[in-house]
Each structure stands twice: as C-alpha cells, then as structure tokens.
C-alpha cells in the first residue's frame with residue numbers, strides 16, 4: 224500500500240531532512256553528461272560551471288565495467304574540489320546517474336556519493352526504473368544515508384523512462400515519493416526493451432512516415448506510381464506527451480533524453496524543440512556542442528516573451544477577451560502567456576545574457592476589448 228497523506232511528507236529515517244513540499248523550478252535546460260573517470264572530460268568540468276545549468280557525473284551506461292569504481296571516485300573528487308558546483312551555492316547543479324539497482328555497482332554508488340559529497344549532490348538520476356518499488360527503495364536508502372551524513376536538505380530523485388513497464392507505471396513512479404524531481408525519456412534502452420526496430424539513439428527515423436495520397440487521373444483512378452510527398456513523423460511523440468502529462472499532474476519536470484547523432488546539430492535542435500513545445504524543460508547534452516543547443520531551445524525566444532507580456536498587459540485582470548494582431552486572447556491564452564513569462568523570469572535570474580535580451584523588449588500595451 225502507498226503511504227497515506229498523513230505520512231507522505233514524514234522523513235523516512237530518524238534524523239533525515241524533511242522532504243520538500245514542492246519541487247523547485249531550478250533551470251535545467253541542459254543536463255550535461257560527463258564521465259568523471261575520464262581525465263579529459265573531468266578536466267573540463269571546472270570551466271563548465273556557470274555555463275550549463277546541470278553537470279551530471281554519469282556512472283552508468285557509457286562507462287566501461289572495469290572503470291566503474293574509478294568514475295565513482297572521480298565524481299567524489301570533482302564534487303569536493305569544484306567551486307560553485309551543486310548544493311545551494313551557484314547556478315550550476317550537480318547531478319549523478321547511478322548504476323541500475325540490479326547492477327553490482329548501484330548500491331555502492333548511492334552509499335559512497337551520499338556519504339562523501341551528499342551536501343553537493345542535488346539530484347540522483349536512477350536508470351531503468353520499472354515501478355514505484357524502485358523509487359521506494361531509493362527513497363528509504365537515501366533517507367538513511369542523509370541521516371548518517373547529517374545532511375540538512377533532501378537529495379531529489381529523477382527517474383529515466385526506459386522500459387515498457389516503466390512507461391506503463393509512469394503515474395505511480397511520479398507519485399512514489401516527495402523526492403521525485405522529474406523524468407527523462409531514455410529512447411535507446413526504451414527502444415530495445417520495446418523491441419522497436421530503430422538502432423538510433425533518439426531522434427527521428429526516415430522509415431517512420433506518412434505518405435501523401437496518390438494523384439488521380441482524369442477518370443479518377445489513383446496513380447500509385449506517381450510522385451508523392453512523404454512526411455517524417457516523430458517516433459517519440461507518444462512517450463514524451465505521456466511523460467509531460469504525468470509530470471505536470473504530479474508537479475515534477477519532464478526532460479527529453481539523449482540525442483546520439485552529435486554531428487547533426489540541426490536535427491538535435493529540432494528534437495529538443497519538439498520536446499520544449501510539448502512541455503519539457505530540458506534535455507541531455509552528451510557533448511559540449513549540445514549545451515548551446517539546449518540553452519537556446521529551452522529558453523523562450525525574445526519574440527515569444529514580447530508577445531506574452533503584451534497579452535498579459537492587455538488582459539488586465541486576466542478575464543474577458545481582447546483582439547491582438549487579429550487574434551483572440553482570453554483567460555486561457557493569458558495563462559499560456561504566463562507560463563512563458565514565468566520561465567523567462569526564472570532563466571533571466573541566472574543567465575545575464577538572456578536577462579539583457581528580455582530587458583530590452585519595449586513595453587507594448589495594445590489590444591482592443593471585444
């Protein structure tokens with residue numbers, strides 16, 4: 224049975240910090256993955272602080288089995304030595320992706336990281352989550368470790384949606400703990416688990432398409448061999464939309480995951496933008512080149528912010544209907560605009576360049592009451 228409303232927010236261990244009642248909307252446009260055991264990548268981390276919203280020390284897939292301990296220790300060293308990273312000190316959060324709960328490393332990852340750098344760790348990403356039982360396990364263990372380490376704020380939990388069972392159990396995963404911060408789509412493992420027939424890491428597929436109807440001749444006979452335009456579809460639309468609804472319903476945050484074609488920055492931007500438009504707040508960055516793409520896509524454009532502010536100003540108390548540039552705006556569309564402006568304000572607070580751009584938008588108050 225799940226916990227009752229009475230004890231849902233009670234700490235799960237004596238001496239553990241109280242769970243948060245609300246998950247803070249901290250900017251997390253790019254969750255940048257690095258292998259803490261890779262000297263070249265690790266050396267880049269100090270200079271990345273302040274340029275990216277989240278730095279994530281990845282211990283799971285993409286780290287060779289023989290390097291697991293080295294990567295774990297590398298993250299401890301980075302957490303201890305890097306200024307202004309993680310905790311409440313600066314704009315760049317420190318996350319980790321631990322090994323899966325059924326692996327030989329998952330337990331030691333959690334025990335070591337919380338004990339050694341728990342005060343720096345903001346979020347633990349848990350891969351291959353199948354259901355609420357996985358989150359319950361991590362929830363209790365984190366509480367015990369936090370109490371032992373004397374931490375004064377709870378570490379949050381982020382689940383990767385990368386199994387068919389995980390997708391089927393998505394609502395119970397989101398609701399499993401007040402630590403739940405968000406979900407990411409894991410298209411590579413999810414494709415394998417679902418037996419999808421794509422070998423790509425995220426992104427589209429030229430075979431997943433719809434085709435224009437055939438032209439007809441003068442007698443109305445379809446010309447099946449004639450030229451017909453095809454339109455590539457988004458393989459991930461269903462899962463992302465499902466994830467966005469589940470997260471919104473539970474007050475947590477949805478993210479697009481990895482885009483593996485590092486050189487195809489154009490398609491990466493498109494995939495990230497689809498996710499942004501559907502409601503995601505960020506995406507993973509696997510290579511330094513993807514950080515700027517995520518920062519750009521997951522920040523509202525100056526045009527959108529200008530329009531949103533204009534609608535809000537014209538709508539006064541937010542009720543009724545007005546015409547702006549030939550379009551009707553009302554109580555519902557003003558709420559859409561408030562979402563855009565709230566995000567812009569959050570980002571401007573940590574991104575001076577964006578702040579400059581948003582501050583330069585001239586005040587516009589136009590519109591006519593219907």
Ligand SMILES: CCC(=O)SCCNC(=O)CCNC(=O)[C@H](O)C(C)(C)COP(=O)(O)OP(=O)(O)OC[C@H]1O[C@@H](n2cnc3c(N)ncnc32)[C@H](O)[C@@H]1OP(=O)(O)O
Nearest residue numbers: 256257263264267281284285411412424481485509510511
């Ligand atoms: C698919 C399911 C998943 O689980 S996705 C998440 C797991 N995968 C990952 O975390 C992959 C992380 N990224 C990487 O391993 C590398 O970026 C890959 C994709 C292998 C490309 O590396 P490489 O061939 O070295 O790229 P490059 O020559 O263009 O690198 C230029 C310099 O940048 C460095 N670099 C590379 N990636 C990162 C990174 N993620 N974070 C920090 N630094 C990175 C490289 O080491 C290289 O450094 P240097 O200039 O030679 O000193």
Ligand SMILES: O=CC(=O)O
Nearest residue numbers: 385409410411412
């Ligand atoms: O972990 C991510 C994935 O796509 O699998």
Ligand SMILES: [Mg+2]
Nearest residue numbers: 284385409412
């Ligand atoms: Mg995966």
